[in-house]
Amino acid sequence: xxxxxxxxxxxxxxxxxxxxxxxxxxxxxxxxxxxxxxxxxxxxxxxxxxxxxxxxxxxxxxxxxxxxxxxxxxxxxxxxxxxxxxxxxxxxxxxxxxxxxxxxxxxxxxxxxxxxxxxxxxxxxxxxxxxxxxxxxxxxxxxxxxxxxxxxxxxxxxxxxxxxxxxxxxxxxxxxxxxxxxxxxxxxxxxxxxxxxxxxxxxxxxxxxxxxxxxxxxxxxxxxxxxxxxxxxxxxxxxxxxxxxxxxxxxxxxxxxxxxxxxxxxxxxxxxxxxxxxxxxxxxxxxxxxxxxxxxxxxxxxxxxxxxxxxxxxxxxxxxxxxxxxxxxxxxxxxxxxxxxxxxxxxxxxxxxxxxxxxxxxxxxxxxxxxxxxxxxxxxxxxxxxxxxxxxxxxxxxxxxxxxxxxxxxxxxxxxxxxxxxxxxxxxxxxxxxxxxxxxxxxxxxxxxxxxxxxxxxxxxxxxxxxxxxxxxxxxxxxxxxxxxxxxxxxxxxxxxxxxxxxxxxxxxxxxxxxxxxxxxxxxxxxxxxxxxxxxxxxxxxxxxxxxxxxxxx
Amino acid sequence: xxxxxxxxxxxxxxxxxxxxxxxxxxxxxxxxxxxxxxxxxxxxxxxxxxxxxxxxxxxxxxxxxxxxxxxxxxxxxxxxxxxxxxxxxxxxxxxxxxxxxxxxxxxxxxxxxxxxxxxxxxxxxxxxxxxxxxxxxxxxxxx
Numbered sequence: 001x002x003x004x005x006x007x008x009x010x011x012x013x014x015x016x017x018x019x020x021x022x023x024x025x026x027x028x029x030x031x032x033x034x035x036x037x038x039x040x041x042x043x044x045x046x047x048x049x050x051x052x053x054x055x056x057x058x059x060x061x062x063x064x065x066x067x068x069x070x071x072x073x074x075x076x077x078x079x080x081x082x083x084x085x086x087x088x089x090x091x092x093x094x095x096x097x098x099x100x101x102x103x104x105x106x107x108x109x110x111x112x113x114x115x116x117x118x119x120x121x122x123x124x125x126x127x128x129x130x131x132x133x134x135x136x137x138x139x140x141x142x143x144x145x146x147x148x149x150x151x152x153x154x155x156x157x158x159x160x161x162x163x164x165x166x167x168x169x170x171x172x173x174x175x176x177x178x179x180x181x182x183x184x185x186x187x188x189x190x191x192x193x194x195x196x197x198x199x200x201x202x203x204x205x206x207x208x209x210x211x212x213x214x215x216x217x218x219x220x221x222x223x224x225x226x227x228x229x230x231x232x233x234x235x236x237x238x239x240x241x242x243x244x245x246x247x248x249x250x251x252x253x254x255x256x257x258x259x260x261x262x263x264x265x266x267x268x269x270x271x272x273x274x275x276x277x278x279x280x281x282x283x284x285x286x287x288x289x290x291x292x293x294x295x296x297x298x299x300x301x302x303x304x305x306x307x308x309x310x311x312x313x314x315x316x317x318x319x320x321x322x323x324x325x326x327x328x329x330x331x332x333x334x335x336x337x338x339x340x341x342x343x344x345x346x347x348x349x350x351x352x353x354x355x356x357x358x359x360x361x362x363x364x365x366x367x368x369x370x371x372x373x374x375x376x377x378x379x380x381x382x383x384x385x386x387x388x389x390x391x392x393x394x395x396x397x398x399x400x401x402x403x404x405x406x407x408x409x410x411x412x413x414x415x416x417x418x419x420x421x422x423x424x425x426x427x428x429x430x431x432x433x434x435x436x437x438x439x440x441x442x443x444x445x446x447x448x449x450x451x452x453x454x455x456x457x458x459x460x461x462x463x464x465x466x467x468x469x470x471x472x473x474x475x476x477x478x479x480x481x482x483x484x485x486x487x488x489x490x491x492x493x494x495x496x497x498x499x500x501x502x503x504x505x506x507x508x509x510x511x512x513x514x515x516x517x518x519x520x521x522x523x524x525x526x527x528x529x530x531x532x533x534x535x536x537x538x539x540x541x542x543x544x545x546x547x548x549x550x551x552x553x554x
Numbered sequence: 555x556x557x558x559x560x561x562x563x564x565x566x567x568x569x570x571x572x573x574x575x576x577x578x579x580x581x582x583x584x585x586x587x588x589x590x591x592x593x594x595x596x597x598x599x600x601x602x603x604x605x606x607x608x609x610x611x612x613x614x615x616x617x618x619x620x621x622x623x624x625x626x627x628x629x630x631x632x633x634x635x636x637x638x639x640x641x642x643x644x645x646x647x648x649x650x651x652x653x654x655x656x657x658x659x660x661x662x663x664x665x666x667x668x669x670x671x672x673x674x675x676x677x678x679x680x681x682x683x684x685x686x687x688x689x690x691x692x693x694x695x696x697x
Contacts, residue, residue: 107570107621119599122626123570192572196597235575325650325670358650358670360622436579444674453671463653542599 022449027279028237029438030402036394044397049292053346053387054311057295059288059400061346062311066387073349074374077154077317079104079128080361081469082477083140086129090140096368102152102351103140104128105159111197111541112157114525115478116485119544125474127361128155132481132523134165146179147172152315152349153181156188156227157198158524160210161511164218165518180222180315182273183210186248186423187227190432191234196541200423202531205507208255213511215256215266224273224315225252232275233321235432235439238286239406242293244428245272246411249294251419253302263302267309271349276342277319278334284390285399287314287345293404316347320357326452328464331355336373343383344390350374360467484521493520494549497530501552504534559687564612566594566603568627573620576649580618583674588689589681600631604638613685618649625655625662632663644684648672 025031033040044050051057054064063069078089078101090101106128108115114132115124124130131137144151146167153159159181167174185203189195207225214221228245236244249270256266272290276283294312298304318338323331332355339352352373354366362370377383390396410431414422422428442448449455500513510531517527529539529547539547565581567574574596581591592610594603607615617628628647635641646666647659656667666680682688 107572111570111572113570119601120570122623123621126622188572192574192596194572194574194596359652432575433578433582436575437582440579440583440674457671466652542597543602544599 023447026238026282026399027277028239028282030237030282030399030406032395032399036398038394040394040398041401044401049401050391050397056299056307056310058291058311060388060391062291062313062348064387066346067343067384071378071384072343072347073100073150074371075100075102075152075317075349075351076367076371077102077104077351077362078367079106079154080467081125081471082130082473083136084473084477085125085469087140087142092364093367096371100150100152100349102154104154106130108132109159109524110155110157111193112524112528113541114523115481117525117540117542117545119542121478124478125471130474130477131159131162132525133484133521134162134169134518135480135484135521136477137162137166138169141166145172147176149178151179152222152224153179156182156185158514158528160214160221161514161518161527162524164213164511165515168515169519174217175219177218177221180224180271182224182227183207183214184225184227184248184273186419187230189423190244190428191230195424199535199537200420202535202537204251204255204420204423206531208252208259209509209511211252211266211269212256212259212261212509215261215269219269221269223270225249225270227273229273229275229317231432232277233319235436237406237435238277238279238282239289239403240410240431240435241274241286242290242403242407243410243414245290246293246297246407247414247419247422250297250301250415257302263298263304264306264309267298267302267304268306271313271315274314274316274342274347275319276316276338276345276347278322278338280337280341281390281396281399282403283338283341284345285396285403287342287347288388288391288396288400289404289407290314291346292400293407314345314347315349316342316345317351318342318353320353323353323355323357324450324453325358325464327458327461328355328359330452331357332369332373335370336377339373340377340381340383343377344388346388356464356467359464363465363467365465481523485523488521493517493522496520497522497526497549498552500527500530501534502554504531505554507535559689560588560590561614561681561685561687561689562590562592562610562612563614563616563681564592564594564603564607564610565616565618566598566606567596567618568598568600568603568631569621569623570597571619571621572596573649574618576620577616577618580616580648580674580677584677584681587674587678589678600627600634603631604634604640607635607640607643608638612643613687614644614646614681616646616648619647620650624649624651625658628659628664629662646677646680648677 050059053061076093078093079086106125107123109131115130185198185207189198189200189203226245226248228241231244232241291312295310298310304310318335335353342350352370354362354370356366443454496517500517503513504510514527533539581593584591644665648668651669
């Protein structure tokens with residue numbers, strides 16, 4: 001060698017590019033062996049623990065033919081600015097080859113706060129679409145028949161009442177309503193909405209109310225519950241996603257059963273909203289363990305006799321938390337691996353995170369690449385060909401058993417306290433905080449390597465492209481909102497608000513009354529604020545506004 | 555460690571931002587280092603935060619943002635701190651803070667900016683620098 005560089009230079013260079021085994025535990029923290037064999041599955045019984053795809057306990061997949069009989073739904077998440085802005089983005093996504101539209105709302109709408117809130121107006125339309133009234137929903141979905149087209153709402157508070165109110169206004173048949181939303185309010189409470197915005201008791205009761213109303217009136221509407229994606233992202237290992245999600249699902253099903261709605265009426269409408277994190281094998285094991293836990297719970301604990309209630313459908317969105325800001329194009333690799341794990345894990349719908357997720361809401365280019373990732377996996381890689389392709393692998397089967405066992409252990413602990421109490425007292429949040437703290441410590445000590453973050457940092461980088469949009473639509477949207485508030489039939493609205501207050505005060509299912517108030521052009525902030533008041537909470541969680549209706553008469 | 559050299563740090567979030575896992579983890583990591591953290595949590599108004607700052611007599615105020623409106627909220631907070639006569643308290647920002655906004659943030663009075671990739675160590679050094687107080691190392695503080 002005639003290289004003039006010093007030995008030290010070369011060594012430093014090699015250290016920088018070499019690939020080493022830096023960790024033998026999974027990303028969630030399960031210690032693994034160098035190899036696995038039949039001795040690691042001493043009690044595994046194929047018929048009992050796996051079953052063929054489409055057979056109980058559905059470990060190997062929900063359907064016998066899996067993607068040969070029905071492909072997953074390729075979803076694309078859209079939402080920013082005013083309804084008219086998001087309307088344009090939906091049209092663009094459909095043109096790009098997206099089959100399913102998933103609408104995300106701005107943080108105000110997600111918290112059931114109006115866009116004209118004096119302390120918070122700056123947030124209107126910033127991280128999703130502003131959607132405070134039925135009239136805004138009509139603009140957003142103009143020309144889309146919600147009894148024909150599946151629109152998925154990546155949102156919880158007030159969105160279902162808004163959609164139902166629009167269907168009623170249009171004179172359509174509610175029993176034919178298609179689409180889905182995520183009615184899991186406890187997840188919000190745990191995910192940063194906090195007790196101020198979503199108190200645990202009111203939140204959980206609202207989840208149960210919403211599902212009761214939907215199962216009775218719009219049986220084709222799908223319910224993304226539990227919304228375990230955000231729970232996982234907030235700070236849970238793979239097994240923790242199953243544990244906390246199952247705790248929420250089970251408490252919800254028990255409460256619905258007490259209202260006369262049995263598991264076989266409710267569970268077929270439910271879908272698990274899941275993430276797909278970076279540890280490929282662990283995620284595949286998680287999806288398999290999850291279906292098994294679900295099936296056994298429904299049959300053995302809830303007495304389900306209907307396969308549709310026992311066969312879990314999974315709606316997956318790849319992990320946003322796992323993507324990093326430095327050298328963001330690396331997130332394309334991360335998201336591709338996560339997307340593949342979700343497909344080998346047998347999910348029913350799939351959104352691939354855009355590579356710019358840690359930077360801003362998706363640019364159009366990033367959204368297109370996320371779609372292409374799924375198309376490459378579907379058409380070139382062969383990810384859809386054969387159901388549960390890793391089933392029977394000693395490693396995957398052993399991991400599936402381990403994730404399941406860890407999940408059932410934590411689930412038992414939460415249920416021993418009682419779910420709502422465990423949330424109210426901060427036990428579940430403490431589990432999440434401890435997990436995040438442990439991970440941050442490992443990153444700080446380089447016991448866990450995150451490429452570009454605590455090792456292999458890019459040298460010099462130009463700032464990544466940020467999504468920007470023209471605020472003109474937002475200004476007219478806010479103007480229209482204010483005008484609407486001035487032009488409503490106040491007598492009718494007050495009557496509906498008073499009726500809502502009385503129902504909510506009696507702790508009865510307030511959904512019908514919320515829908516009536518929305519139809520009278522009440523806004524989400526006014527309608528939910530009235531429910532809050534009736535529950536003994538401040539009308540405005542930020543304690544800036546008072547109810548424009550005063551305290552209604554009982 | 556005597557009470558006299560304690561760094562009191564108020565941590566919280568403004569507006570509708572819900573992504574609190576970062577600031578919650580930071581609160582714990584700073585407590586490990588002996589910082590006395592007053593954790594306000596999510597969903598504060600600027601007025602509420604200024605009141606808490608006065609009531610708690612904090613040495614530093616730390617905000618975390620994952621939403622794009624951080625320049626607006628930070629400017630609003632600092633104006634209200636000025637009006638209340640407490641703008642001598644240094645403000646630090648963390649979370650999804652873009653480099654191209656740093657100059658503007660500094661011009662409105664932000665003293666510390668800890669965007670993606672920042673370490674706990676950098677934040678601890680900043681706290682010592684702006685308060686002129688030295689933390690004793692390790693976990694022997696206010697854990």
